[in-house]
Amino acid sequence: MTDETIRARVDREGRLVSADAALAHLQHRAGGKLPGPIVMPQLAAIVATALRLNAPMLRPVYAGEADFDLRFWVRIVPDTDGAALTLSGWSEEAKIRPQLSQDPAFPLDGPGWTFECDGRLAILGLWAEGSAARIRTRDWIGKTLDELFDPVGTEPIAATLARGETVDALAVDAMIDGVVARAELNARPSIAANGTLSGAAGSLTLKRGKRAGAAGETPYLPGNWGALDRRMDEALRLPIGRIIANAETIARRVEGPIADDYASYAGDIASAGKHLLGLIDDLADLQAIEREGFEVAHERVDLAKVAAQAAGLLSMRAAEKRMTITVKPNDQAALAVGEFRRVLQILINFIGNAVRYAPDDTQITVETAVDPDHGKASVTVIDQGPGIAPEDQVRIFDKFERLGRRDHGGSGLGLYISNRLARAMDGNVTIESAPGEGARFSLALPRWPE
Structure with a gap:
């Protein structure tokens, strides 16, 4: 510099x-x-x-x-x-530019592509091999690996590469020619002298018989795709994202002073846009989990680590209400069988609801537990909110159910989706609450065999 x-x-x-x-x-x-x-x-x-x-x-x-x-x-x-x-x-x-076509670390055993990425892991160059040359991929240029390829049952691709680790034979779902196809991703990071990620190079190979519509194959559809696919991204997510970005720029007076009421209007526009984006994501998830053949991965999940990640993601939103989120330590590791990103999705919903509905200046506690007698590992989110009446504790998991609330945002789909995801992982979601006594939302999953 x-x-x-x-x-x-x-x-x-x-x-x-x-x-x-x-x-x-x-x-x-x-x-x-x-x-x-x-x-x-x-x-x-x-x-x-x-x-x-x-x-x-x-x-x-x-x-x-x-x-x-x-x-x-x-x-x-x-x-x-x-x-x-x-x-x-x-x-x-x-940039470090490996010669991919001569690199044995990236074999192409079928139609596919080799690629190079910049430091943001956005694709800069793309070269087709075999029949893949007939597939239009111009819109991949400039998009990141995590935007394009949804890893099956693992953490985001960027997280692995940022640690300096290679991605080897990772199963991903990719939107190709308007349908979701299963592919295999290999990638090697390029690390700059200061230890930061400066780019990556790798390959993507289509796997035969794994394409949507193939005989006998019901591919897993990522939450962002399916009926609400990339065309919906272009029609809704991208324009709404621009509206949010511009509204937040105005609300924060980044480009100069404006009247307080106009800044407030812009803040309202940004909040409404975020609500719409959340609704789009919920509807996409709803479409995915209700699709015949929906499946989740079964992998080793450390519930305490996922809880800490979810708490970190929501810490800023909690701080706006002067709330604190505490993940209590547990001497016994709560290792469960489930899908990492789906467990994270459920905990973000639990903690997000606690932040949304509990009063300012309150505490949210997250704790894990192990029940060896029943072969379960669980994680519980405890809030100091208004509580939920016994007669509402069943219907709160119904689709679009918000218990008459109209002033806190939300779509009424979060708990329904969380419950369905838990059951898909052979687990369950439970609630313990009473009016005026807060609520305890728990996710229990099969315990990882020792």
Whole structure:
């Protein structure tokens, strides 16, 4: 990284009219001219936004060059003639580019692809082998491995690669030609000198007989796919995501001061957008679990570790209500048979409900237990909320049931989905509660054999 400040100017049309040597060199390398339109898409979009709003902006920029990854911050200050650009934190990281076609670590035993990723694990290059060349994959470029490929019964791909570990023969579900197909993923991380992940390279091989619709095969459908597939992503998730991002930018006054009521309106828009995204995800999960042939993986799951991860993911939301989430230690490991990501999904629902419905300044406790006599391991989320009446403790697991609540968000599907997922893992979900005494939601699963 360099501490050098790089300066440039654009005119009112967003054309780069002058630039210090580093940015000018990058402009020329990317096929642009000086003066001329900015050829880096992300930088050009930020400049266009600042000029349109006539407001200063400070944004990070990330770009992948042929031999290195580039990162910097740009501050844009519009004026009567265009805008002044100040670039700082300019950082270039060399890429490690293995020769995949000659690398025995990535054999292709069928139609498939070799690929290279940047430091975010977004695909930069993709090369087809065999009949895979007939499949359109242009929309894979720029998307991350975890966005494209859903691992079956394991943690996210990025988590493994970030630890510097290889991904070997991992079964994944991929959306290919509009259907979900089973494939095998191999990937090797590239680690920079400072120990951070700078990229990855690998291969994806289609597995014969595992494609949706193949005779005798009922493939597992990830929660984001199925009837609500990538076309729904493009129609709903991506536009709503942009609305949320823009609304939060306005609400936080990132681009300059605005009246308090407008900031509040923007905050309401962002909250409503997040609610809609949550509803889309719930409906996609609902479609998946109610599909004939739905299955989950059966793997070793450490309930205490999953509980800690779920608590960490929701700690910021809890802090907004001055709530604390405590995972109580247990001398006996609560190891269960289940699917890691589905157990995490259930605990996020339990803890999320506690954060949503319990009063401010209260405590949420998560504890694990082992019942060797019945061969069970369990995890329980305990809140200090209003409690649930006995007559409501059965119907709370019904589809779209919210017990008459209309002021806390939610779709009324979370507990229904959690209960169905628990049963698919040969477990169960239970509740203990009384009005005014909080609630205890428990997930019990078969104990992992010692």
